[in-house]
Amino acid sequence: AQKVTQAQTEISVVEKEDVTLDCVYETRDTTYYLFWYKQPPSGELVFLIRRNSFDEQNEISGRYSWNFQKSTISFNFTITASQVVDSAVYFCALSGSGAGSYQLTFGKGTKLSVIP
Amino acid sequence: EPEVTQTPSHQVTQMGQEVILRCVPISNHLYFYWYRQILGQKVEFLVSFYNNEISEKSEIFDDQFSVERPDGSNFTLKIRSTKLEDSAMYFCASSEGTTLGGEQYFGPGTRLTVT
Numbered sequence: 123a124q125k126v127t128q129a130q131t132e133i134s135v136v137e138k139e140d141v142t143l144d145c146v147y148e149t150r151d152t153t154y155y156l157f158w159y160k161q162p163p164s165g166e167l168v169f170l171i172r173r174n175s176f177d178e179q180n181e182i183s184g185r186y187s188w189n190f191q192k193s194t195i196s197f198n199f200t201i202t203a204s205q206v207v208d209s210a211v212y213f214c215a216l217s218g219s220g221a222g223s224y225q226l227t228f229g230k231g232t233k234l235s236v237i238p
Numbered sequence: 239e240p241e242v243t244q245t246p247s248h249q250v251t252q253m254g255q256e257v258i259l260r261c262v263p264i265s266n267h268l269y270f271y272w273y274r275q276i277l278g279q280k281v282e283f284l285v286s287f288y289n290n291e292i293s294e295k296s297e298i299f300d301d302q303f304s305v306e307r308p309d310g311s312n313f314t315l316k317i318r319s320t321k322l323e324d325s326a327m328y329f330c331a332s333s334e335g336t337t338l339g340g341e342q343y344f345g346p347g348t349r350l351t352v353t
Contacts, residue, residue: 157341164346166345166346168344169344172340224286224293224294224335225286226342229280230279230280231280
């Protein structure tokens, strides 16, 4: 069975602070995929990133960066110099390569509030 | 930029009534999905659909639910006899399906309220 744990339910930061959102996952698959989605107050789900299990290179996209470590089964997300527009719920998700391979298993989400 | 669309944005229905939620996936995508999110909770997988049949479904997707691709563009979720606990945001998603673990693009959601 697959599982995604986002231990941080809510985080508040002051604008321009850096913030890291944690994600720990469980899977029996040797090949799997990890995702981050953003859900702003308007409610839609916005795709942010996908990583393959065989690619542990960290990725940076503007103010966003992701740290994937198989040794700690974690896929953490850092926002540098946070802005008010970053306020949203962020979901980490996992899909595998075996049965149920196309479905996404989501964590419970972390609500990020960026205070001006 | 192509996007997944869903109608209606909000549906209010009485308990026991049938509802049909509609989705138009991205045109060249092959896999289609429904997820639901009860208010304040995580997003949960319901069903995936490929080649005109269900490929995977969760425990939530019981006999009250059905999916259909009635034509080349629409993808629908039907709930036969709604219950109060069906109140949730329902998201449709689609993916190219050519590679495992491909990005799923989500529609804006339909908020279903069962009274």
